[in-house]
Amino acid sequence: MMxxxxxxxxxxGWIEKLYIDPVFHFKYYGFEWVTDLGSNIYLLFIICxxxxxxxxxxxxxxxxxxxxxxSFTYIELIDKTTYLNHYYFVSILSLILCFIPANAYFSLDxxxxxxxxRSVPRFYITxxxxxxxxxxxxxxxxxxxxxxxxxxxxxxxxxxxxYDFPIFGNYIFQKKITHYLMSWGGMFYDLSIPFxxxxxRLRWFGFTLVIxxxxxxxxxxxxxxxxxxxxxxxxxxxSADFHKNIIGYLRHLFKQFLPDNSKIxxxxxxxxxxxxxxxxxxxxxxxxxxxxxxxxxxxxxxPGELFWHEQGYRFSWRVMLMxxxxxxxxxxxDSVTKKQFYVNNDxxxxxxxxxxxxxxxxxxxxFAHYLGDFYKKKGVENIKVCTDSYxxxxxxxxxxxxxxxxxxxxxxxxxxxxxxxxPFNDEIKGF
Amino acid sequence: xxxxxxxxxxxxxxLILSIACSKSDEDDSSTSEITYNQSQTEDxxxxxxxxxxxxxxxxxxxxxxxxxxxxxxxxEIIIPSYxxxxxxxxxxxxxxxxxxINITEHNLEELRNKWLNSYKLWQHVxxxxxxxSMEDYLxxxxxxxxxxxxxxxxxxDNGEYDLENPNNYxxxxxxxxxxxxxxxxxxxxxxxxxxxxxxxxxxxxxxxIEDLAANVKTVNDDWNQVKNEFVNSVxxxxxxxLNMMVNDFIYYYEKGFRANKFGIPAGVFSGGALPDRxxxxxxxxxxxxxxxxxxxxxxxxxNGESYKDxxxxxxxxxxxxxxxxKGKEELLSDKINAQLIDAEKSINxxxxxxxxxxESDLIKVLKTYDEIQTAVxxxxxxxxxxxxxxxxxxxxxxx
Numbered sequence: 001m002m003x004x005x006x007x008x009x010x011x012x013g014w015i016e017k018l019y020i021d022p023v024f025h026f027k028y029y030g031f032e033w034v035t036d037l038g039s040n041i042y043l044l045f046i047i048c049x050x051x052x053x054x055x056x057x058x059x060x061x062x063x064x065x066x067x068x069x070x071s072f073t074y075i076e077l078i079d080k081t082t083y084l085n086h087y088y089f090v091s092i093l094s095l096i097l098c099f100i101p102a103n104a105y106f107s108l109d110x111x112x113x114x115x116x117x118r119s120v121p122r123f124y125i126t127x128x129x130x131x132x133x134x135x136x137x138x139x140x141x142x143x144x145x146x147x148x149x150x151x152x153x154x155x156x157x158x159x160x161x162x163y164d165f166p167i168f169g170n171y172i173f174q175k176k177i178t179h180y181l182m183s184w185g186g187m188f189y190d191l192s193i194p195f196x197x198x199x200x201r202l203r204w205f206g207f208t209l210v211i212x213x214x215x216x217x218x219x220x221x222x223x224x225x226x227x228x229x230x231x232x233x234x235x236x237x238x239s240a241d242f243h244k245n246i247i248g249y250l251r252h253l254f255k256q257f258l259p260d261n262s263k264i265x266x267x268x269x270x271x272x273x274x275x276x277x278x279x280x281x282x283x284x285x286x287x288x289x290x291x292x293x294x295x296x297x298x299x300x301x302x303p304g305e306l307f308w309h310e311q312g313y314r315f316s317w318r319v320m321l322m323x324x325x326x327x328x329x330x331x332x333x334d335s336v337t338k339k340q341f342y343v344n345n346d347x348x349x350x351x352x353x354x355x356x357x358x359x360x361x362x363x364x365x366x367f368a369h370y371l372g373d374f375y376k377k378k379g380v381e382n383i384k385v386c387t388d389s390y391x392x393x394x395x396x397x398x399x400x401x402x403x404x405x406x407x408x409x410x411x412x413x414x415x416x417x418x419x420x421x422x423p424f425n426d427e428i429k430g431f
Numbered sequence: 432x433x434x435x436x437x438x439x440x441x442x443x444x445x446l447i448l449s450i451a452c453s454k455s456d457e458d459d460s461s462t463s464e465i466t467y468n469q470s471q472t473e474d475x476x477x478x479x480x481x482x483x484x485x486x487x488x489x490x491x492x493x494x495x496x497x498x499x500x501x502x503x504x505x506x507e508i509i510i511p512s513y514x515x516x517x518x519x520x521x522x523x524x525x526x527x528x529x530x531x532i533n534i535t536e537h538n539l540e541e542l543r544n545k546w547l548n549s550y551k552l553w554q555h556v557x558x559x560x561x562x563x564s565m566e567d568y569l570x571x572x573x574x575x576x577x578x579x580x581x582x583x584x585x586x587x588d589n590g591e592y593d594l595e596n597p598n599n600y601x602x603x604x605x606x607x608x609x610x611x612x613x614x615x616x617x618x619x620x621x622x623x624x625x626x627x628x629x630x631x632x633x634x635x636x637x638x639x640i641e642d643l644a645a646n647v648k649t650v651n652d653d654w655n656q657v658k659n660e661f662v663n664s665v666x667x668x669x670x671x672x673l674n675m676m677v678n679d680f681i682y683y684y685e686k687g688f689r690a691n692k693f694g695i696p697a698g699v700f701s702g703g704a705l706p707d708r709x710x711x712x713x714x715x716x717x718x719x720x721x722x723x724x725x726x727x728x729x730x731x732x733x734n735g736e737s738y739k740d741x742x743x744x745x746x747x748x749x750x751x752x753x754x755x756x757k758g759k760e761e762l763l764s765d766k767i768n769a770q771l772i773d774a775e776k777s778i779n780x781x782x783x784x785x786x787x788x789x790e791s792d793l794i795k796v797l798k799t800y801d802e803i804q805t806a807v808x809x810x811x812x813x814x815x816x817x818x819x820x821x822x823x824x825x826x827x828x829x830x
Contacts, residue, residue: 160755161819163494164666170494325816327808332702341702342694390808397763398812 024348024370025079026356026363029413034077041078047071058107065102069094080363081356085319086226089135093233096131096288099281100124106247119240121278127285128236131292133194138296138317140190145321145430147307149187152179153394154323162220189213197237210234221320302417307393308424310360311417326359326401328389330368332375335382335407343371359391359401361418368408385409399425495754496746497673500735501662503745504676507737510658512555512728513651515738519549520644527640531633534626536619543612547717550605554724555731555738556647558683561675562661563653571597572646576606576691577708580614583607587635594642603639606710611636614713667820674820677748680732681810688729689803692722696789697796706789718785719778726775733767748814755817763817767809774802 025036037044048071054064073091076082101124103109104117147153156179163169172178189209196206214227235243299312306313307322333340345354348370357363368385376383384407392398399422402408406420523545530538553574560570572594579601586592586602594603601607611632616622626633654661664672690700691710698704711717731738735747749764756762777799782788789796 157816157819161667163497164668174494323816323819325812327812339702341698342700344700390812392812392816395816397761397766398808 024353024367026081026353026366028077028080029362029415031077034074036078041075044071044075048075058103058109059112061101061103061107061109062098065094065097069098079353080314081353083314084224084226085317086224086229088315089226089229092288092292093128093131096127096285099285100127106251123282123285125236127289129198130289132233132236133198134289134292135317136190136194139319140187141431142316142318142321143183143187143190145428147394147428147430148183148321149430151394152176152183154321155179155183155186157323157395158221165220186213193234197234200239203237207234207238217320223320298415304417304421305424305426305428307428308391309418309421310362322394324359324391324393325355325398326389326391327398328358328364328387328401330371331386331388332371332380333384333386333407334380335384337382348374358389361402361421362413364389364402365408365411365413365418369412372409383409393424396426495751497665497751498662500746500751501665501673501676503735504732504747505654505658505662507739507743507745508731508735509556509559510651510654511738512552513647513654516549516552516556517644517647517651519545519552520640520647523549524640524644527637530626531637534623536623539612539619539623543714546605546608546612547714550609550711550717550721551724553605554721555728557687557725558680558728558732559676560679560683561672562657563650567646567650568600569646569650570687571600573604573643574606574710575600575604576710577712578602578606578610578614580610583610583635587629587631590631590634594638604643606712608636608639609711609713611639612714677815677818677820680729680748681807681815684729684810685807688722688725689800689807692718692725693796693800693803696785697793697800699797699800704789704793706786709785709789712786715786716783719781719783722778722785723775726771726778730768730771730775733764733771752814752817763809763813767806767814770802770806770809774799774806777802 027034048068051064051068051071054060055068069091072087072094076087076091101117101120104120106116110116143149148155156176159173159179159182162173165173193206193209193213196202196209199206210231214231217223218227296312296316299306299316302309302311307324329345330343331340332343345357349357349367357367364387368387372383372385386404386407387402388404389401390398391401401422403420403422408420411418411420523542526538526541526545530542556564557570557574564570582599582602586599592599592602612622615625615632626636661672667674669675694700696705696708709718710721730736733747734749735745737743737745749768752764752767753762756764781795781799782791785796
């Protein structure tokens with residue numbers, strides 16, 4: 001699955017476009033040390049691809065998953081312009097998998113070690129299930145806001161612009177009622193799906209919904225692999241019998257390639273070699289899960305409108321909630337002579353970076369500092385960097401975003417509230 | 432047997448998907464059976480009534496006829512603008528021939544007038560950097576300034592040059608003609624002397640006029656050929672003609688109009704004024720005229736007003752925006768129009784000689800720039816959001 005994603009990424013020439021072309025990368029707070037490696041980045045993609053290939057085979061599982069986690073996450077950390085919730089999902093999932101023996105039952109490692117385990121501790125399964133529950137839960141909670149439910153935004157904008165969609169585009173998609181149904185439906189889906197999948201009776205019904213919902217989003221929105229990842233991930237909720245069936249089918253399919261079964265020692269229970277190491281694994285996974293519960297809640301500590309200042313927005317499973325566009329220009333000022341000039345953003349940023357930068361405060365601040373350093377070196381003295389920035393959110397008219405008089409060089413990025421962001425002129429109620 | 436079950440459910444779900452597509456979401460309302468039934472009947476009703484309305488293309492509340500808009504823009508704005516420019520350039524060629532045969536002050540004056548007229552008409556086509564125009568680099572071949580005078584003089588002396596070479600972009604087109612007609616001397620009598628003495632100079636001017644006229648004609652002919660096909664590409668994809676045209680329009684407003692005509696010469700991007708960077712630097716008194724022409728073409732495109740007939744209004748971005756924003760109190764199109772008019776007024780208050788204005792009262796130019804700039808935000812942020820136009824570069828995933 002992930003191998004396909006890597007190949008797709010490569011095929012589209014995105015490596016070059018996103019990681020090599022830009023002269024400047026937006027870094028995650030706390031990960032400023034990550035560099036783009038120049039053209040060595042192809043090597044990193046090869047490593048990442050190979051490790052996912054080994055994962056599929058189940059060969060040298062533990063090493064493969066750790067390498068996969070590290071390389072995949074590193075690639076993501078290079079530039080936060082490309083932040084996507086589902087990349088983050090993959091990173092966290094692979095992090096959890098680092099501590100789970102997913103090779104226990106059916107993998108080439110079984111042939112290598114000549115041991116196969118009949119059962120694994122329930123906890124391993126539960127941990128992955130609870131992670132997926134968390135994702136859906138937060139995605140659902142985030143939809144409980146007045147823009148989503150009462151204004152049907154941003155779906156109104158998005159769906160009506162799909163006028164070129166076959167059959168439905170020109171009529172049904174233009175109807176307000178359609179936008180409301182989709183908004184409310186999406187909210188109910190996210191909130192109810194974990195329970196449907198957990199309940200034995202409704203599981204097939206739930207899974208059918210998962211397929212319908214994610215395929216629908218895949219048709220309508222440019223969201224890449226996310227739908228397929230979620231569909232496959234939710235298979236974890238099915239019983240062991242179900243998976244044994246699939247495996248049995250696979251075993252049958254590859255029969256002639258597989259070594260003779262008889263030599264493999266079948267061991268009933270992985271629990272048999274339960275030891276202190278395993279206990280450590282359990283506590284690490286628990287810790288990851290707990291952090292996953294707490295981290296998305298950090299927005300509570302920031303005053304003002306979350307959608308506006310986006311402090312606590314990322315890494316919180318807030319998916320497809322905003323239609324936000326911005327326009328941000330930087331003024332380089334000599335504070336003594338009062339001379340000033342505007343920066344051409346496209347001299348430093350790709351268009352994609354510029355688009356992302358123009359409405360996200362941490363991007364604006366980081367770029368301001370970069371410009372400050374750049375023009376200081378060029379000989380601008382007593383330098384100040386101010387911005388003229390305008391942002392429009394969910395169909396509202398644009399409004400000024402950053403205090404234009406404030407010198408951004410006076411501020412550093414941190415988890416503290418960014419006071420230089422002007423308050424939002426409207427109110428969005430809800431979570 | 433299990434495989435069968437999986438398979439059948441997969442097939443089933445695909446079926447449901449294809450039938451229900453837009454309404455599949457309410458399946459979730461298994462939590463409340465009533466909503467489910469209601470919404471289903473509603474959707475069926477919608478489908479029924481849609482059959483009746485789809486034949487009726489105009490005046491439909493639920494859909495905006497984008498093809499009609501594209502047709503109006505193409506047939507009433509773009510093509511007539513090119514036709515006019517084409518005719519004017521033919522006249523320019525003729526007056527050049529007269530001037531070449533008979534180098535007099537009067538003929539120079541005629542030549543200059545035809546050049547001025549063509550340059551004004553050029554302001555109406557520069558924004559359509561699409562199709563053949565883009566392929567042929569028409570804008571680069573026609574209106575790159577400031578002029579590379581060193582290069583121009585080299586070309587004249589050599590008598591051999593490749594106008595398609597990007598290094599020669601700043602040594603041809605309207606700006607270079609401006610230099611050749613006005614810039615080589617302040618006194619028209621002396622200009623005439625130059626042409627009398629230097630046959631190579633005369634030839635270079637002729638070559639530039641010939642080349643420009645040929646380039647414009649190629650693009651003009653192409654528009655007439657592709658127009659029917661062109662107007663039908665209205666999907667919401669980055670490569671559809673509709674989206675490219677809107678993106679081009681905004682790009683032109685921001686770069687070709689705002690930055691090139693005002694921002695750069697006023698020193699907005701450099702910290703110090705650069706009065707020699709204005710459009711029409713050598714003839715001095717036409718910069719404002721060009722800018723006002725450009726503003727007229729911007730307003731016509733936005734509002735969907737015919738190029739030739741001022742009273743003829745059709746579908747343009749304004750009607751598209753009003754369709755998307757129906758029911759809103761404060762219309763974005765009104766806001767944009769008000770801002771464009773403010774900007775126009777501000778331009779009107781400037782000296783004809785923009786270069787001189789920059790030197791005498793820069794603040795006034797900077798204020799004009801700010802008025803123009805305010806509309807950039809409205810076009811680029813508010814309008815693009817309202818229309819949710821896919822942009823050129825965003826072919827990466829979103830989430």
